[in-house]
Amino acid sequence: xxxxxxxxxxxxxxxxxxxxxxxxxxxxxxxxxxxxxxxxxxxxxxxxxxxxxxxxxxxxxxxxxxxxxxxxxxxxxxxxxxxxxxxxxxxxxxxxxxxxxxxxxxxxxxxxxxxxxxxxxxxxxxxxxxxxxxxxxxxxxxxxxxxxx
Numbered sequence: 001x002x003x004x005x006x007x008x009x010x011x012x013x014x015x016x017x018x019x020x021x022x023x024x025x026x027x028x029x030x031x032x033x034x035x036x037x038x039x040x041x042x043x044x045x046x047x048x049x050x051x052x053x054x055x056x057x058x059x060x061x062x063x064x065x066x067x068x069x070x071x072x073x074x075x076x077x078x079x080x081x082x083x084x085x086x087x088x089x090x091x092x093x094x095x096x097x098x099x100x101x102x103x104x105x106x107x108x109x110x111x112x113x114x115x116x117x118x119x120x121x122x123x124x125x126x127x128x129x130x131x132x133x134x135x136x137x138x139x140x141x142x143x144x145x146x147x148x149x
Contacts, residue, residue, distance in 0.1 A: 003091075003101035004123030008131070011100075011139040015129040022125055026060045033119045033128050037061050040128075041120045043097045045090055045106070047081045048073065053089050055099040057110040057120070062148035069147045072109070098123050099140055108142035 091103030
């Protein structure tokens with residue numbers, strides 16, 4: 001069990017925990033979890049200000065579209081925090097960040113292409129939670145929008 005799976009339990013979110021060894025790429029992680037890369041969801045933490053962050057859920061085969069994200073948030077500037085800051089504001093090191101079990105409940109934005117059965121990070125290297133995308137979005141009260149290219 002991980003902090004992320006404990007949080008999923010608290011939210012009443014049905015999931016399957018997959019644990020595997022270290023991987024060197026998104027494609028390796030997807031294969032280890034038995035899913036296609038588009039269904040492996042990356043959680044990116046973005047900085048709106050020194051005290052305001054968002055989790056952005058991105059399909060594995062896509063990247064954040066910064067102009068779309070800025071337009072959604074009504075901001076002219078958004079940045080990526082340093083690895084040290086990301087750890088400080090989420091409680092997770094880069095590569096393991098997930099909104100589930102984060103030390104701060106930052107708002108979540110989910111790309112509209114996240115559908116069906118997906119795998120999201122389990123909060124530690126080599127761990128993933130396979131969940132229904134709609135259930136995850138609902139549990140996290142996520143804003144769904146077109147934010148990727």
